[in-house]
Amino acid sequence: MTWAFLVPLLGGAVHLWAWGIARGRSVFPALARPWQNLLIRRSLEKPVYKEKLRLRSYGVPGDGDNVFLEMKKKVQGVVYKRRICLPLDRAMACLAQGTIPAAGGQIGREIAYMLRRYRLRPAVLLAYDRTAYTELEPSPNQLRITIDRDIRSRQTDLDLRLGAAGESLLAPGMRLMEIKTAHAIPLWLCAALDQNEIRPTSFSKYGRVYEARMRAGQARAMRPAAVKGGVCDAVCHV
Secondary structure, eight states: OHHHHHHHHHTTTEEEEEEEEEEEEEEEEEESOTTTTHHHHHHHTOOSEEEEEEEEESSOOOTTSEEEEEEEEEETTEEEEEEEEEEHHHHHHHHHHTOOOGGGHHHHHHHHHHHHHHTOEEOOEEEEEEEEEEESSOOTTOOEEEEEEEEEEESSSOOGGGOSOOEEOSOTTOOEEEEEOSSOOOHHHHHHHHHTTOOOOOOOHHHHHHHHHHHHHHHHHHSGGGHHHHHHIIIIIO
């Protein structure tokens, strides 16, 4: 597998990040207007600007453990993240009430506005095991490489305290690698990618879940005995 050949080549230039190995790392997006799936539909259309909100933990948290309520915005291919840290029980209350504690400051007010504007509620739980690398020598590129494995999702029991089990999104043995840099990808990394015939591709974790759900709804709708129920599933529950 190409990722297995690539990792040794990284050893001379990058090292494990402080959060380098995170098992059971969970991402909990709260997506807009579930009956319309507004934000994910916009995202899959690849617009100039898109945004989402998620509740993130590193591992399976308890009530008092800190989690991150995070906005992710992408403008013309550049990603911006703004987040606040707070205990899980308080974060869950914020999502339920649509309010953010005053201590959240400007970022908290932006998150509260997003909650109100889109009337967000938790929609899916995503979990994966991640290995993250950063440069040995800091540079303006701020290079970071992440490799995710065992990516899984579930659309029930949307509580981070209930563990990270879910349905796999990738075939066995597959990995998702992301290369994040403020400027250009270093030439040594370009050469390693080319040597291993690794090419860029578009991949959205929640996008995969949404598209699979759409296909399942359409398949049910095409069955004569289940037309009414299939349409209801697609419109009311998706």
